[in-house]
Amino acid sequence: MRVRYAPSPTGDPHVGNVRQAIWSWLFARHSGGDFLIRLEDTDQTRKVPGSLERIYGSLRWLGIDWDEGPDIGGPYAPYVQSERLPRYRVAADQLLADGHAYLCFCSSERLAEMRKAQQAAGESPGYDGLCRTLSVAEATTRAAAGEAHVVRFKMRDDGTTTLVDLLRGEITVENRHFDDFVILKSDQFPTYHLAHVVDDYEMQISHVTRGDEWLPSAPRHARIWDALGYARPTFVHFPVILGPDGGKLSKRHGAKSVLEYADEGYVAGAVFNFLAILGWSFDDKTELFTRARLTEIFDLADISVNPAAFDTQKLEWMNGVYLRDMPEPELTALFAERLDRDLPTDVARPLDRALIAAFTPHIRERVKLLSEVAGLVDFFFAASVVTPGADEFLSAKRWRDDAAGAAGSLRAIADTIEALADWSTAAIEAAMRGTAEAIDEKAGDVFTLCRLAVTGKRIAPPLFETIEIVGRETTVSRLRAAASALAPTV
RNA sequence: GCCCCUAUCGUCUAGUGGCCCAGGACGCCACCCUUUCAAGGUGGAAACGCGGGUUCGAUUCCCGCUGGGGGCACCA
Numbered sequence: 035m036r037v038r039y040a041p042s043p044t045g046d047p048h049v050g051n052v053r054q055a056i057w058s059w060l061f062a063r064h065s066g067g068d069f070l071i072r073l074e075d076t077d078q079t080r081k082v083p084g085s086l087e088r089i090y091g092s093l094r095w096l097g098i099d100w101d102e103g104p105d106i107g108g109p110y111a112p113y114v115q116s117e118r119l120p121r122y123r124v125a126a127d128q129l130l131a132d133g134h135a136y137l138c139f140c141s142s143e144r145l146a147e148m149r150k151a152q153q154a155a156g157e158s159p160g161y162d163g164l165c166r167t168l169s170v171a172e173a174t175t176r177a178a179a180g181e182a183h184v185v186r187f188k189m190r191d192d193g194t195t196t197l198v199d200l201l202r203g204e205i206t207v208e209n210r211h212f213d214d215f216v217i218l219k220s221d222q223f224p225t226y227h228l229a230h231v232v233d234d235y236e237m238q239i240s241h242v243t244r245g246d247e248w249l250p251s252a253p254r255h256a257r258i259w260d261a262l263g264y265a266r267p268t269f270v271h272f273p274v275i276l277g278p279d280g281g282k283l284s285k286r287h288g289a290k291s292v293l294e295y296a297d298e299g300y301v302a303g304a305v306f307n308f309l310a311i312l313g314w315s316f317d318d319k320t321e322l323f324t325r326a327r328l329t330e331i332f333d334l335a336d337i338s339v340n341p342a343a344f345d346t347q348k349l350e351w352m353n354g355v356y357l358r359d360m361p362e363p364e365l366t367a368l369f370a371e372r373l374d375r376d377l378p379t380d381v382a383r384p385l386d387r388a389l390i391a392a393f394t395p396h397i398r399e400r401v402k403l404l405s406e407v408a409g410l411v412d413f414f415f416a417a418s419v420v421t422p423g424a425d426e427f428l429s430a431k432r433w434r435d436d437a438a439g440a441a442g443s444l445r446a447i448a449d450t451i452e453a454l455a456d457w458s459t460a461a462i463e464a465a466m467r468g469t470a471e472a473i474d475e476k477a478g479d480v481f482t483l484c485r486l487a488v489t490g491k492r493i494a495p496p497l498f499e500t501i502e503i504v505g506r507e508t509t510v511s512r513l514r515a516a517a518s519a520l521a522p523t524v
Numbered sequence: 525g526c527c528c529c530u531a532u533c534g535u536c537u538a539g540u541g542g543c544c545c546a547g548g549a550c551g552c553c554a555c556c557c558u559u560u561c562a563a564g565g566u567g568g569a570a571a572c573g574c575g576g577g578u579u580c581g582a583u584u585c586c587c588g589c590u591g592g593g594g595g596c597a598c599c600a
Binding site: 040041042044074075076077079080138142145149153156157158159160182184186199202205207208211212213215216218219220221223225226229230245246247248249250251252253271273274276278280281282311312313314315317318319320321338339340341342343344345347348349350351352354358397398399400401402410463466467477478479480481482484485486489491492493494495496497498 | 525526527528529530531534535536537538539547548549550551558559560561562563564592593594595596597598599600
């Protein structure tokens with residue numbers, strides 16, 4: 035088995051594209067076959083600088099490796115189409131010599147007018163075959179004289195073309211629905227149609243995997259393989275991915291590149307897992323798989339052919355699962371790296387690694403995205419928290435009309451904490467509960483005030499653990515500061 | 525307009541003629557746990573697009589319609 039991922043350098047690969055790479059890679063690795071990268075850059079006008087590096091980066095991030103490619107070469111080098119021009123020329127000449135193709139001198143102006151007329155008449159657009167009637171002698175003469183021309187493949191006739199797609203079975207179409215399409219452009223570059231056939235053949239690709247959008251033109255490719263005398267490969271057309279709304283995947287709705295997902299705090303394992311099972315399933319219940327496991331069980335035949343909508347919520351859930359299941363040291367490292375990036379600059383660097391390790395177990399199941407971490411734990415780092423306004427403290431029913439009572443409770447807890455002998459989560463909890471009882475308040479009501487005072491947040495990691503990590507001194511001062519803000523006089 | 529692909533809960537899917545008054549997951553709702561929020565546990569609502577066939581019997585096979593997606597470039 036030899037499979038290739040053949041991106042065009044037109045920007046960052048989006049998720050649909052990447053899923054194709056994942057499936058192709060999984061298929062190759064499953065069968066012990068080769069996986070290679072080939073750059074399809076025959077359109078000189080659409081090149082985007084840096085694309086190739088971004089493509090490599092996306093693949094590497096996901097843990098996809100390749101056996102041959104532009105960067106590492108291989109037995110069929112070069113792996114960049116713009117460096118393989120002579121090969122396409124040879125193939126085109128062979129097609130010309132065998133009568134499967136002809137030179138076309140029609141100008142783009144004539145082509146445009148023709149199309150316009152066809153559409154006005156309600157006909158389907160397509161080349162009318164004018165130059166097909168030219169004698170070989172005349173065509174050769176005009177070309178030799180330097181007249182601009184393209185090479186067209188003789189596709190249109192009375193017959194039918196049948197091909198087999200691995201996922202859909204046999205597909206037969208009538209050739210009259212096709213026109214004679216261009217295989218070699220006037221700039222001497224091949225079109226995709228010719229280039230990929232020549233390359234996939236020469237590179238011994240066994241399974242031509244690609245997006246669904248190629249299905250309608252697959253008959254063209256089948257005809258070229260035949261005309262060139264090549265044995266056809268197995269065609270596999272992958273479904274597209276739809277946006278969350280079921281419409282086309284667009285930049286608006288998360289048609290993001292995987293690199294952007296990395297940026298937002300998704301981990302590679304989750305993204306790989308999610309994309310692998312989007313439109314593919316192993317059985318009726320399993321959804322969480324490691325890369326290794328997927329490699330073992332992946333089968334192209336289990337892909338469902340209808341387009342799947344990208345479910346961001348499920349991806350988030352899965353990312354949370356990956357984060358929770360990760361070994362703690364690894365998670366701590368991830369948090370540290372992320373916090374270094376996200377925490378405000380006034381927090382001194384390097385960040386206290388021991389501190390991060392201390393709170394990691396308490397926030398790991400509260401985080402779905404790495405990008406959420408900073409907002410959850412910033413108070414551990416700040417010298418003083420931004421104390422919420424009084425209305426924040428008094429929003430609970432118990433304290434609504436009792437700022438003095440709230441301040442008093444805070445002071446009582448501060449006194450308790452200050453005098454606490456044993457500094458442990460259990461001791462802190464016991465003492466705080468005892469204090470609440472002693473001042474005849476409900477524990478929950480008091481804890482809410484403390485949470486606000488110590489973390490500055492309504493939603494935070496568990497209180498007692500948090501206090502233990504924040505430390506006695508800081509806790510007490512934050513408690514007293516909040517109390518003073520609520521009721522200046524004792 | 526023409527051509528191709530496709531059709532199970534809101535979403536991703538299992539299902540390959542009877543096991544299905546359709547199973548799992550995300551999401552949603554309720555309850556439990558609980559110092560907040562999560563996580564976790566339990567339970568619940570939620571689907572075979574429509575019409576014809578074929579068959580003793582169709583979610584499963586065939587046809588049509590409708591819906592969805594894609595394609596009709598000297599782009600890939």
